[in-house]
Amino acid sequence: MKPKAILFDMINCGGCSRCVKACMELHGFKGDPEQVKDLSATAYTCLVPEKEDYTVRNLCRHCVSPACASVCPVGALVKTEEGPVVWDGDRCLGCRYCMVACPFSIPRYEWDSTVPCVRKCDMCIDRIREGKKPACAEACPHDATVFGDRDEILAEARRRIRKSPKEYYDHIYGETEIGGTSVMFLAPFPVESLGFKKILGTDPLPALTANVLKKIPTVLVCGGAALLAIWWITKRRDEVALAESNPRWKGMNR
Amino acid sequence: MSAERTNHRLGFWKGMFYLLVAIGLVLTVVRYTKGLGAVTNLSDRYPWGLWKAFNVLVGVGLGGAGFTLMGLSYIFNARRFRPIVRPAVVMAFLAYTSAAVALMIDIGRSWAIWHPIVMWNPHSVLFEVAWCLMLYTGVLALEGSGMLFERLGWHRAAHIQHTATVPIVIAGVLLSTLHQSSLGSLFLIAPGKLHPIWYTSMLPLLFFISAICVGLAMLIIMSRLSAHAFGRQFDVPLLGDLSRILVAMLGVYGLARIWDLTLRGQLGTAFGWGYESAMFQLEFGLGVVVPFAVLVWPKLRANWHLLYGGAMFAVFGFVMNRMNVAITGFEGAQGGRYVPSWEEVFMTLMVVALVFGGFGLAVKHLPVFPDVGVGKAPAVARAQVGSHRFSAPELN
Ligand code: SF4
Ligand code: SF4
Ligand code: SF4
Numbered sequence: 074m075k076p077k078a079i080l081f082d083m084i085n086c087g088g089c090s091r092c093v094k095a096c097m098e099l100h101g102f103k104g105d106p107e108q109v110k111d112l113s114a115t116a117y118t119c120l121v122p123e124k125e126d127y128t129v130r131n132l133c134r135h136c137v138s139p140a141c142a143s144v145c146p147v148g149a150l151v152k153t154e155e156g157p158v159v160w161d162g163d164r165c166l167g168c169r170y171c172m173v174a175c176p177f178s179i180p181r182y183e184w185d186s187t188v189p190c191v192r193k194c195d196m197c198i199d200r201i202r203e204g205k206k207p208a209c210a211e212a213c214p215h216d217a218t219v220f221g222d223r224d225e226i227l228a229e230a231r232r233r234i235r236k237s238p239k240e241y242y243d244h245i246y247g248e249t250e251i252g253g254t255s256v257m258f259l260a261p262f263p264v265e266s267l268g269f270k271k272i273l274g275t276d277p278l279p280a281l282t283a284n285v286l287k288k289i290p291t292v293l294v295c296g297g298a299a300l301l302a303i304w305w306i307t308k309r310r311d312e313v314a315l316a317e318s319n320p321r322w323k324g325m326n327r
Numbered sequence: 328m329s330a331e332r333t334n335h336r337l338g339f340w341k342g343m344f345y346l347l348v349a350i351g352l353v354l355t356v357v358r359y360t361k362g363l364g365a366v367t368n369l370s371d372r373y374p375w376g377l378w379k380a381f382n383v384l385v386g387v388g389l390g391g392a393g394f395t396l397m398g399l400s401y402i403f404n405a406r407r408f409r410p411i412v413r414p415a416v417v418m419a420f421l422a423y424t425s426a427a428v429a430l431m432i433d434i435g436r437s438w439a440i441w442h443p444i445v446m447w448n449p450h451s452v453l454f455e456v457a458w459c460l461m462l463y464t465g466v467l468a469l470e471g472s473g474m475l476f477e478r479l480g481w482h483r484a485a486h487i488q489h490t491a492t493v494p495i496v497i498a499g500v501l502l503s504t505l506h507q508s509s510l511g512s513l514f515l516i517a518p519g520k521l522h523p524i525w526y527t528s529m530l531p532l533l534f535f536i537s538a539i540c541v542g543l544a545m546l547i548i549m550s551r552l553s554a555h556a557f558g559r560q561f562d563v564p565l566l567g568d569l570s571r572i573l574v575a576m577l578g579v580y581g582l583a584r585i586w587d588l589t590l591r592g593q594l595g596t597a598f599g600w601g602y603e604s605a606m607f608q609l610e611f612g613l614g615v616v617v618p619f620a621v622l623v624w625p626k627l628r629a630n631w632h633l634l635y636g637g638a639m640f641a642v643f644g645f646v647m648n649r650m651n652v653a654i655t656g657f658e659g660a661q662g663g664r665y666v667p668s669w670e671e672v673f674m675t676l677m678v679v680a681l682v683f684g685g686f687g688l689a690v691k692h693l694p695v696f697p698d699v700g701v702g703k704a705p706a707v708a709r710a711q712v713g714s715h716r717f718s719a720p721e722l723n
Binding site: 113132141143144145146147148149164165166167168169170172173174176178180181183184185186187188189190269272273278279281282283285286289292293296297300301303304307308309310311 | 359361362363364365367369370371372374375398401402403404434435436437439440441442446447448449450451452453454455457493497500501504505509513515516517518519520528531560646657661
């Protein structure tokens with residue numbers, strides 16, 4: 074299966090909350106979809122007000138090179154070939170490093186559970202594998218949340234910008250940022266609230282730690298050799314000193 | 328000091344120990360029956376709090392005393408340090424075990440703590456840290472096993488352990504280098520969240536150097552504690568050596584910090600106004616500049632009150648640094664503040680109490696300070712050192 078993606082188009086979104094409702098219903102979460110202000114262990118997506126009465130969706134971006142998956146010590150989070158980044162409760166040990174690492178602060182934790190899970194959008198991977206759309210994309214009446222193959226979605230985004238260049242800010246959020254994401258955004262103006270910060274650049278975040286981890290074998294080999302050498306030299310020096318003057322050595326070996 | 332007063336003090340610390348452990352155990356029960364949310368102020372914005380920052384980052388760092396000293400005395404063959412190798416190894420072993428205990432309580436699924444042994448993700452810094460910690464605790468246990476063999480009178484085993492010292496020490500120093508620096512690498516993944524005063528690609532190096540500094544400072548503090556608790560004379564030349572190396576390392580560390588801030592154009596921010604800047608200045612001023620400025624003068628560091636004080640400041644700076652990196656540095660990006668709950672504080676204190684209690688037990692039952700004999704503290708020698716407020720091993 075080709076990797077999938079979701080496009081969220083701020084200009085088309087009327088803020089009706091149907092995506093939030095569909096997601097909550099699918100997962101059996103209770104509550105009023107319109108009252109959901111932030112992501113939580115029982116809200117995998119929510120609408121966030123932007124300036125000029127626009128609304129923007131928040132949800133896991135399903136990064137192409139996800140920081141959360143790269144830091145997980147037991148590989149409980151994985152980027153699937155279908156595109157979604159999913160969590161495996163049989164591996165997770167609850168260190169919450171994924172929450173620290175995610176540049177968009179997406180993962181949520183079940184703080185009041187004795188068997189806590191890491192909670193976030195899974196792009197409805199079960200539905201995708203059945204050949205269906207994610208619940209939120211199916212529920213959207215305005216073509217604001219659309220779903221498809223990632224390359225198709227990118228082409229569609231470009232089409233929309235080309236068709237109405239006056240309405241759209243000429244940038245597809247998530248196309249290249251931190252190595253690309255599988256949830257992308259179109260907006261009428263530059264948006265800060267999405268968390269696509271400039272300082273993050275276009276290199277995948279896992280490279281930051283991979284560069285350091287790569288050095289470990291070198292540190293081990295060179296460090297080991299250096300320590301052995303120092304040990305041998307200092308030992309030799311002592312032996313020489315011992316041979317040269319016995320009384321002095323006695324003084325040292327207090 | 329009179330025997331009566333000693334007994335009073337002993338009783339006080341003993342009582343304190345049992346009280347802290349009792350409160351801690353009750354809270355541990357609550358944590359396991361009601362979840363982390365019931366006892367901590369951790370939240371989705373602050374998934375890491377006091378336990379990760381203090382018990383793990385600081386705890387493991389303070390355990391750095393073990394590797395600093397093993398390296399100095401066996402690799403650089405500075406025989407002068409050998410008398411304090413054993414207490415340092417015991418202390419380090421306890422620091423690491425306590426970090427493991429705290430981590431166990433901290434993670435959401437404690438029963439899965441062994442997962443990194445079989446479920447691998449070599450791309451994860453935390454995976455590497457987990458392995459280094461396991462191996463290093465093993466190395467410390469091996470290094471310390473000599474004491475146990477001696478105590479049990481297993482001379483052959485003690486002899487084998489003794490012959491294997493150099494390979495054990497080399498493995499220990501390498502593992503320490505890796506995980507002390509990796510604790511810094513943990514935060515490299517969060518460039519958009521950690522404040523630029525602390526976020527730098529030099530984090531691994533800075534964590535490593537500061538672990539050496541705090542290791543030396545802890546050794547100075549430990550020599551003093553053991554000196555007055557066990558009626559040992561201060562080993563003046565030994566302390567002199569330690570303090571000289573400490574000053575040099577503090578200097579290197581301070582310069583590295585300033586140089587790094589300058590390269591990244593953050594010097595102005597670091598020494599400007601604002602919450603983060605103030606926290607940095609506290610950390611750097613009190614924890615690096617003050618001890619360096621005092622101890623750099625041979626006359627001043629020869630006064631062991633000042634030496635001891637300077638070492639305490641260096642430890643304080645280290646604690647501040649780890650807390651700043653793990654907590655303060657995230658507050659700007661995450662919004663709000665994280666302040667640990669009283670339950671978190673008490674559970675941390677329980678773990679600290681267990682470390683001190685464990686040290687007391689080890690000193691009582693193992694030849695940690697070989698030349699004083701097991702657990703004997705001659706009152707005459709005690710008097711030479713004068714009166715002091717605390718002493719670790721008084722819990723027995
Ligand atoms: S947005 Fe965060 S949680 Fe989602 S895949 Fe990316 S790093 Fe992981
Ligand atoms: S909390 Fe679980 S999923 Fe997240 S990094 Fe830790 S082990 Fe992995
Ligand atoms: S993809 Fe599925 S899980 Fe994710 S926000 Fe949409 S409905 Fe919810």
